[in-house]
Amino acid sequence: MSCQADLPWIEHSCRTCAEPLPAATPNAVNCAVCQRRPPPLISAVAPLEYSFPIDAAIKALKFKRKLFYAPALSEILCTSSNSLPDDIDAILPVPLHWRRKAWRGFNQATELGKPLARHLGLPLLKGVYRQHATPFQSGLAASERLRNLRQAFTTSGPVAHKHVLIVDDVVTTGATTRQLAIVLLANGAEKVSALAVARASFRTV
Numbered sequence: 241m242s243c244q245a246d247l248p249w250i251e252h253s254c255r256t257c258a259e260p261l262p263a264a265t266p267n268a269v270n271c272a273v274c275q276r277r278p279p280p281l282i283s284a285v286a287p288l289e290y291s292f293p294i295d296a297a298i299k300a301l302k303f304k305r306k307l308f309y310a311p312a313l314s315e316i317l318c319t320s321s322n323s324l325p326d327d328i329d330a331i332l333p334v335p336l337h338w339r340r341k342a343w344r345g346f347n348q349a350t351e352l353g354k355p356l357a358r359h360l361g362l363p364l365l366k367g368v369y370r371q372h373a374t375p376f377q378s379g380l381a382a383s384e385r386l387r388n389l390r391q392a393f394t395t396s397g398p399v400a401h402k403h404v405l406i407v408d409d410v411v412t413t414g415a416t417t418r419q420l421a422i423v424l425l426a427n428g429a430e431k432v433s434a435l436a437v438a439r440a441s442f443r444t445v
């Protein structure tokens with residue numbers, strides 16, 4: 241991977257969905273979409289644009305099993321976690337359906353989330369599952385993604401942590417994070433935040 245300074249860092253972003261914002265937007269202001277319909281998240285951070293070379297690294301990790309990309313990507317998460325609230329008490333890598341995980345051999349979100357959990361000294365939240373093997377989301381319209389995700393997640397019991405941090409490789413529409421957050425809040429969590437390596441802007445992609 242390139243030197244960190246060459247990466248496509250997002251300078252200004254919405255506090256609750258991580259969508260890039262124009263430089264003129266004052267700090268701590270949410271995007272128009274979140275202002276109209278606040279997401280079930282306290283905070284969302286995704287420091288990089290989903291463009292070269294980050295998109296290539298994430299695709300190689302996911303689809304070509306290049307696990308050696310995981311530590312570098314996880315290091316980006318560790319650095320970016322500084323801008324998250326400090327009361328987070330558990331980490332939840334976005335669960336993969338067991339069939340998809342068996343096919344891939346690993347869950348990329350877990351590979352990224354484990355070093356972050358160690359770095360923050362926090363436990364990984366267990367007992368959250370993906371119920372359906374949703375079709376690959378890439379290439380689907382936002383409405384189709386949302387339909388696929390309805391009731392996609394379930395828990396095996398109450399969530400014992402108060403502020404859960406959802407970790408993923410890339411956030412596109414934010415629909416996965418939203419659905420997962422709704423399930424966590426319905427099962428006992430009081431707050432949910434999200435952290436991903438990259439944000440693909442759904443207004444331009």
Ligand SMILES: [Zn+2]
Pocket residue numbers: 254255256257258259270271272273274275
């Ligand atoms: Zn937003």
